Amino acid sequence: MKKLPIDEILSTLRTTICDSMNTVLVAPPGAGKTTRLPLALLQESWLIGKKILVLEPRRLAARAAARQMAVLLGEKVGETVGYRIRLDSCISSKTRIEVITEGILTRLLQNDPGVEDVGMIIFDEFHERSLHADLGLALCLQTQSVLREDLKIVIMSATLDTGPIASLLGDAPVIISEGVSFPVETHYAQRPITEQIELAVVRKIQEAASEEGGDMLVFLPGAGEIHRVESQLLKIGMQKDAMIIKLYGGLSQEYQDLAMFSQTLGKRKIVLATSIAQTSITLEGMHIVIDSGLMRIPRFSARTGMMHLETVKVSRDVSDQRRGRAGRTKEGICYRLWTYEEEVVHRDKNTPEIMEADLTSLVLELAAWGIHNPGELQWLDLPPEPAFLQARQLLFQLGALSCDGRITSHGQQLIKIGLHPRIAHMVFQGLRLGYGKLACEMAAILNHRELFQGLSDVDLRLRIELVRKGGYHTIETEIRYWKQIFAVPQGGSDNLEACGLLLAFAYPERIGQGRGDGRFLLRNGHGAVFKEPQLLAMEPYLVAAELGGDQQGEKRIFLAAPVHLYMIKEHFDEQISVQERIVWDHEAKAVRARRIEKFDALLLESMPLANCNKEDVLFALLEGIKEEGLHILPWTKSACQFRQRLMFMHKIDPDWPNVSDDFLKITLEEWLAPYLYGMINCDHLQRLNLTAILGGMLSWEQGQKLNEWAPTHILVPSGQRIPIDYSDAAVPVLAVKLQEMFGLKETPKIGQGKVAMTLHLLSPAHRLVQVTKDIASFWDNTYFQVKKDLMGRYPKHYWPDDPLKAMPTHRVRPHS
Structure with a gap:
């Protein structure tokens, strides 16, 4: 058996794990931690009769680890060592080490929280901080705390800040394996890459192959880029001197084994791999690493409402792990396809998935x-x-x-289903309604929507029709799988008219109502619009499965299907609120009584409501008056003057009614409501006699005194009745021609004799010549100056030398 760096600390690890409930192990890629540690613990006394679960973040790594351990034992996979991953498992009654993926661990814990047949759970590659790993660890820690004090947990990582995880595990001991590594010469790009990354990678492969010998590991973000690079390499004849091998999670086990175990018989091996080759698996003998600087990580997409893979720049710790793959057995070379200056914008490490995920x-x-x-x-x-x-x-x-x-x-x-809850719910509802086949088709298409990126038509039904014609093998395989998992019966309807309804089950908050101009209001209150003209634009209702960035404050629709209103009402009836609304309509200036059906932000139906409750109508009318303002009432000249007189009286005596705007608004129910029964609109309000209504606010005594204390007119010396202007309640004004006031010795007073009138003395042409509250002082001090000016302008008029003895007149001259 080949000696590996981890072998040197296995004895220490066995002792530490035996003495501790939790342990942290840090060892670089290739140190042997994944395969050697579980085998070294199999015969420990505390593990008798129990299993070891080894948690791997990827299916490829899980199968590879199980296979390697089985080889070391001289057995087949499924005997002492087996694996369980989605869609595949290989275990038996003899299996004591199960290599599983993260979702499998969650299912095991949910089915048996005590995991009584398990003695230890190992979290491998924990530095990747996947959502499932964080969740699995949280559940395991509670199991350990509440149900299984004997359950041991080991956290393993290639690079990890050990402080926080050791603290979380109750100050667990940390064991470090230094590993063996050789110097790796690192080369950066001379200038930023401006062309397609695949072309840059192919050129760098050619350059490296001409300058260096040895096997080559090329990191690319995903399967699409890997296939395009392979195609270019085959086109230029690279396969003549090298074996080109693809390595990513979706490949069959045979292809994966080819990358890890193949003998090239003197040919150079060029492995085109995703991030799976960083730490999860061991590739021996790699001398050259070419790093595209890109990787795909799971991110929550507001567009789809689910997780998706996003292409991002690698963090510094990831790029260091990739570089280290070239220095496993001898000195190596790493080519980075970014400049040294560009590395400044690379993050130190990736953000844990739990902080950004759906x-x-x-x-x-x-x-x-x-x-x-x-x-x-x-x-x-x-x-x-x-x-x-x-x-x-x-x-x-x-x-x-x-x-x-x-x-x-x-x-x-x-x-229990390995689908996002949105999609699983959609399929279950489809089964219930007899649309199981259609729902499985939609589930597979929604899981692989990137395969239709070239389509400009956003209608989901078009994609279903394309898949039914054939040629989409990945989707077709998945459809068969989901039909089997959900036990979809033969037959059943596959009518595309149900597509929108099924989509509504998955995206209930994205049911949209057409506004008639190609724009839609979604159930959650957001607006949505198509980026370019679409046949769906004038649909009354649709469901948006994918929404993008803002376009004038509204989300852009990238994938949708129409849905009928009757379907919404039938299948979402419990979420539709029915209200009888009697409200003021600002546009119509009237009370509107309607039966309203609302689906959160969507108004599905509005119908007139007959035989309304009179009190509800009255309340709505009062609210309308408050909303519009008191100016909606019929304020005739008489009513305005009457109100001003009341305001004057309230100013000098607070016991009189307060008829200010603010007070009248808040007391509408008291002074106005009794006169509003039977009225529903602005025209009806014009029938109100506000003078009489305001008069009803007075006590009997106040009604008797109002004309005396706040008269509408005053009889002046000329014999004319002149109206009083109460528009300023604090300063009542009498505007009168000066000649009509001859002989008046004192300023008239109102308001129980408390308030002297403010006199606006006018010229014969009714122009203001003097303002005074003291008429006697005016005659004594100011009249003669005013007289001189008026005589010059109005020589025919009567301007006596003694105004107190002169005869008042409203004519040019008094009658003799």
């Missing part, structure tokens, strides 16, 4: 575990509260959680 599946798993608040568990990073609450609301809409956050029987169904 938490819908996690929240459902926690609910199944009996957890409603994630703070009840131990986490390295607590799930963000906004994302947690958003996921919880979605699960409630899907019927997976009750209003208090408890998992429902339907939620228990969803959690």
Whole structure:
């Protein structure tokens, strides 16, 4: 057996693990930790009769680890060592080491929280901080705390800040294996890459192959780029001198084995790999590493409402791991396809998935575990509260959680299926309605929507029709799988008219109502619009499965299907609110009584409502008056003057009614409501006699005194009755021609004799010549100056020398 760096510390590890419940092991890629440690622990006394679970983040790594351990034991996979991954398993009654993927661990814990047949759980490659790994560890820690004090947990990583994880594990001991590495010469690009990354990679492969010998490991972000690079290499004849091998998670086991175990018989091996080759598996003898600088990581997509893979620049710790693959057995070379200056913008490490992910599946798993608040568990990073609450609301809409956050029987169904809860719910609803086949087709298409990126038509039905014509092998394989998992019966309807309804089950918050101009209002209140003209633009209702960035404040629709209103009413009836609304219509200036059907932000139907409650109509009318303002009432000249007189009296005596705008608004129910019965609109309001209504606010005594204390007119010396202007309640004004006031010795007073009138003395042409509250002082001090000016302008008029003895007149001259 080949000696590996981990062998030197296996004895220490056995002792530490025996003495501790939890242990942290840090060892570089290729040190042998994944395969050697589980085998070294098999005969430990504390493990008798129990299994070891080895958790791997990827299916390829799980199968490879199980196979390598079986080889070391001289057995076949499925005997002492086996694996369980999605869609595949190889175990037996003799299996004591199970290599599993993260989702499998969650299922095992949910089915048997005590995992009584398990003695130790190893979390491998924990530095990747996947959502499932964080969730699995949180559940394991609670199992260990509550049910299984003897359950041992080991965290293994190639690079890890050990402080936080050791603290989370109760100050667990940290064991470090230094490993063996050789110097790696690192070359950066001379200038930023401006062409397609595949072309740059092919050119660098050619350059490296001409300058250096040895096998080559090329890191690319995904399978698409790998196939395009392979195609280019074959086109230039690279296969003549080298074996070109693809390596990514979706390949069959035979292809994966080819990368890891193939003998090239003197040919150079060029392995085109995704990030899976960073740490998860061991590739021997790589002398050259070419790093594209890109990787795909799971991110929550607001467009799709689910997780998706996003291409990002590698972090510095990832690029160091990739470079280290060239220095495993001898000195190596690493070519980085970015400049040294560009590395400044590379992050030190990737953000844990839990901080950026869609938490819908996690929240459902926690609910199944009996957890409603994630703070009840131990986490390295607590799930963000906004994302947690958003996921919880979605699960409630899907019927997976009750209003208090408890998992429902339907939620228990969803959690057993390896699909996002949105899509699983859609398929279950499709089965119930006889659309199982169509729902499985849609599930596969939604999981592989990137295969249709060239289509400009956003209609989901078009994609279904294309798949039915054939040629989409990945999707066709997945459709067959889901039909088997969901036990879809033969026959059943595959009518595309149901496509929108099924999509509504998956995306209930994205049901949209057409506004008639190609724009849509979504159920969640957001606006949505198509980026370019679409046949779906004038549909009354649709469901958006993919939404993009803002376009004038509205989301762009990238994938959708129409849905009929009757389908919404039939299948979402419990979520549709029916209200009888009697409200003021600002546009019509009238009370409108209608029966309203609302689907959150969507107004589905509005019909006139007959035989309304009179009190409800009255309330709506009063609210309308408050909304419009008191100016909507018929304020005639008489009513305005009457109100001004009351305001004057209230100013000098607070016992009189307050008829200010603010007070009248807040007391509408008291002074106006009794006169409004039978009225419903602005025209009806014009019948009101506001003078009489305001008069009704006076006591009997006030009614008797009003004309005396706040008269409408005053009789002046000329014999004319002149109106009083009460528009300023603090300063009542009498505007009168000066000649009509001859002989008046004192300024008239009103308001129980408390308020002297403000006199606006006018010229014969009714122009203001003097303002005074003291007429006697005016005659004594100012009149003669005013007289001189007026005589010059109005020589025919009467301007006596003694105004107190002169005869008042409203004519040019008094009658003799």
